[in-house]
Amino acid sequence: MRNNEQAQIPLIETRGLTKTFAATPALSEVDFTLYSGEVHALLGENGAGKSTLIKLLTGVHKRDAGVILLEGKEIEPRSPRHCQELGISAVYQEINLIPTLSVAENIFLGRQPMRRGLVDMKTANRKAYELLKAFDIDIDVTRDLSAYSIAIQQIVAIVRGVDLSAKVLILDEPTSSLDRHEVETLFSVIRSLKERGIGILLITHFLDQVYEISDRITVLRNGIKVGEHLTSELPRIQLISEMLGKALTEELAVQKSGISSNGLDREPFLRVHGFARRGMMQPFDLEVRKGEIVGLAGLLGSGRTEIAHLIFGIKHSEQGEAYVNGQAANLSSPQKAVQYGFGLCPEDRKEDGIIADLSVRANIILALQAKLGWFEHLTPKKQEQLAEEMISALRIVTTDMEKPVKELSGGNQQKVILARWLVSNPEFLILDEPTRGIDVGAHAEIINIVKRLAQEGKAMLVISSELPEIVDYSDRVMVLRDKQVIAELEGDQISEAMIMQTIAER
Amino acid sequence: MQPQPILQLKEKLADLKLGGFSWNNRAVWSVAALIIILIVNRLISPNFFSIDMVNGRLIGSLINILDGASAIILLSIGMTLVIATKGIDLSVGTVMAIASAVAVMLINQYEAGAGEFYYMPGVVILIAVAAGAICGLWNGFLVAYLNIQPIIATLILLISGRGIAQMITQGQSPTFTNETLAFIGRGVILGVPFPIYLCLAMLILVTLLVRRSAIGLLIESVGINARASFYAGINSARIKVMVYTLSGICAALAGLVVAGEVKSADPHKAGEFAELDAILAVVIGGTSLNGGRFNLFLSALGVLIIQSLLTGLYVSKLHPTANLVVKAIVVLAVLLLQSDEFRSFLKRLFRRRA
C-alpha cells in the first residue's frame, strides 16, 4: 500500500530546505515529503530543527534556501494565515491562543459565524461546545481560555486547527501535556482525519506514540535529515541511535532507583495539614521528607497542579497550616516559599516560566537573585559561572548564554527553567511535568537528576502524566481525583496498574 | 529573486556584531537620527555648531539644546524605569508643578526672614524632592497594591495634581529671588549650565543603582513577564513602588530646574505636557511600552533628538503652526527606522523591485 502511495504526488515536498539564525544553522538542505492520508512523525533531539522545519512550512520564518511544493506546485508561504488558506494548518509547540478571550472566541477567532453583520456568539458557543465534545471535553466554552489547564488549551488549539478545512495538519508536540485518555481521543481524531486523506505531520518525543500512530518517520539531527523510514521497518533501538547519533549508552539509560525506603525514616521537611481553597482544591494533607520523592498522579484537572500552587503560594490556602522542618511556616506567596528553600518548575513554560527577552544567563540566575534581594547582586562573573555550569550539566543547546531564551528550542527552554531552580539550591523542589517536551536522551538525564537530588537529601514533589516515570522514581504516590487526594500508595503498592485502578475506582 | 549586492552586503553587516555593535541595534539608529537632525540644523543655520565663551558662560545652540532638554531628561530617567515595568506615569508634569510650588512657598518664607531650619534653602530643596517622592509612592501604591492600571492610577494625580499645586500657592504664581534655589535652574559651573550637570549626575547615579544591584534585572523581568517573575519569587510590588517613587523624585528635580530658570512657580503651566515628551523620548530611546529591556542613556538621547528637532524648527523660521506637524513626522520616521518589522518590510520591497 505504501509503495503505491509513494508513486502519487506528495502533498508536501521540500527540497534543500535551509535556515540559519544569525550564526546558528538550524536546518540544512532538508528534503522532506508528506503524503496524503499518512501520519508522518518528525523526530530528533531538542534543538534538532523540528519546530524550525514546520515554521518554514507555515511561513512563520522565511527560509534561506530550498523549495516547498504543495501538491506538486511551488508555494511561497508568507504567513501562517496565508498557509491556512492554502490548506496547511498548524498547532505550534508554544500555544498561540489568546488567554483573555473565551474558549469559543479562540476557536473561531478571525472566522466567527456572523448574523446580520454581527458576530453570532450564540452559534459560535454552541459549535465550539460540540467540537470539544467530540474530543470528550465537556467544558464551559464561554469562560476565558486562561481559566483552563494547559492541556485543555492544547486541545482547543488542536480543535481550531482541525476545524479549518485542512489538507495538511501539523502538530508540534501536541500530546506532551495530555494524559493517556486524552491522547487516545486525540489519536482517534487523527485516525479519522487520516481517513479523510489529510496528511498529518506529528512532532513528539514519545516513542510509544510514534509506533502507535505513525506510518513513516523522518529523523533530524543538528538540522540535517539523517533518515527516513517506514515505521514498521525501523526498530526502536535504531531509531534512538539515529536521533542521538550514537548508541543508547549505559549512562543515558535510566539508572535503577536505589533510594526507595532509605528516605522514609528521615524527618519530614514539609508537613502540610488541611490546605484547601474553595473552587480549587479540597482539604489535603501532605508530607515530604528529606531525600524522598513524592509523586502526584491523577487525570488532568484532578488537582495535581493545584496542590503545587497552594504549597508554593501561587494561590494561598484559605485554611490549614504548614510546617517546614517542624516550624510553622507562612506559604502565602512564592517569595515566602522561596525563602524556605522551595522551588517550583511550572507546567506552562511560556506563560509562567521563561522571561522571553532576557538572556539564557539572566533566566538561569533569576530565582537565586530574587531570593538574595536587590543589593546582594550576583557579579557578572558569578552569573556566567553558574550559567556555564548549568548549560553543561543539563546539556542545554545554545550558541551562547547571552542569547535571548526565546530563541532556544522548546525542550531547551524547559531545561533553562529547571536550571533556574537548581542554581537557587533549593531544599524542596516541586516539578510540574518536568519531562514535558524533553527528548529521549534528556528525558533519562532529567529523571536521573530527580533521583540524584533526592539522594543529596532534597525533598521532591513531582507531578507527571507519565505513569511509568512516576512509578519509577516515587517513594510515595498520592493519587488524586476531582480535586481530592483519594489514596496514598507506598512501597510495593506503587505500580501503574494500581494507580490506574485507584483513579478508576468509584 | 536575486537580492541586490548592496542588500546582501547590508545583511552581512547586520550579522557582524562588533563588540555589541550591530546594525539591528536601536542605539545605532537613534544616534544616526540625532546626527542627521544636527546636520540638517547646521545646513539651515551655518553657525549652529559654534560655541562661544561670553562672561564665563558657554553660548551656542548645542549648549541651548542640552540646557533646554534637561528637565525632560530628568523625567525620562524615572519614566524609563516605569515603562520598563510595563507601566506608565502620566503624573510627572503635575508633580513638577507640585514640587516647584512647595519649594517656592517655603523659600519665600525664608526670604521673609523666617528662621526655622526647614526654611533653609538646602532643606527646602530636600522637602520639595520628598514631596515628589510622596507623589510617586502614592502612584506606586495604587499600581502595586491596589492593582489599578498604571494609566488610570497616574491619571488621578495628573488631574488632581494641578489643584494641589494651586492650593499650595493659594492660587497665585509666586516668584522668588533666592539665588540658591535659582541656581538649580540657571546656575553655571565652568561655563556649563548647572542642569546639565544635574542630568548627567542623575543618569550615572541611577544607572549605577539599577545595574550594580539586581534592580535593573528585576525591573526588566517584571516588565517582560509579570507572571513568570511572580513564579520565580520576585516581589514585583516592591519593584513597582520603587520605580514610581523614583519617577516622582525625578519629576520633583525637573520641577526645581524649571522653577529656577524662571524664578517662579506656575501651578498651571509648569510641566504642562511634559509627560508626553518624556514618554515619547523613552520610546524613541528604544524601551518598548510593553515593558522589558531599557537603557537610560538611550532615553536621554531620545530627549536630545526631540530637543534638537525643536531648535532646528525654531531657527528654520518655519511658520510655528507647521512645527508640531514636522515634529510628528520626524518622530514617526525615527520610530519606523527602529522597528525591525519596518526595516525588513523595506528590504522585501527593494528585493521585489530588483
Ligand SMILES: Nc1ncnc2c1ncn2[C@@H]1O[C@H](COP(=O)(O)OP(=O)(O)OP(=O)(O)O)[C@@H](O)[C@H]1O
Ligand atoms: N528565533 C530563533 N532565533 C535564533 N535561533 C533559533 C530561533 N528558533 C530556533 N533557533 C535555534 O534553532 C535550533 C533548532 O531549534 P528548533 O526549535 O527547530 O528545535 P526542535 O527540534 O523543535 O527542538 P525541541 O524538541 O526542543 O522543541 C536551535 O539551536 C535553536 O536554538
Ligand SMILES: [Mg+2]
Ligand atoms: Mg520544538
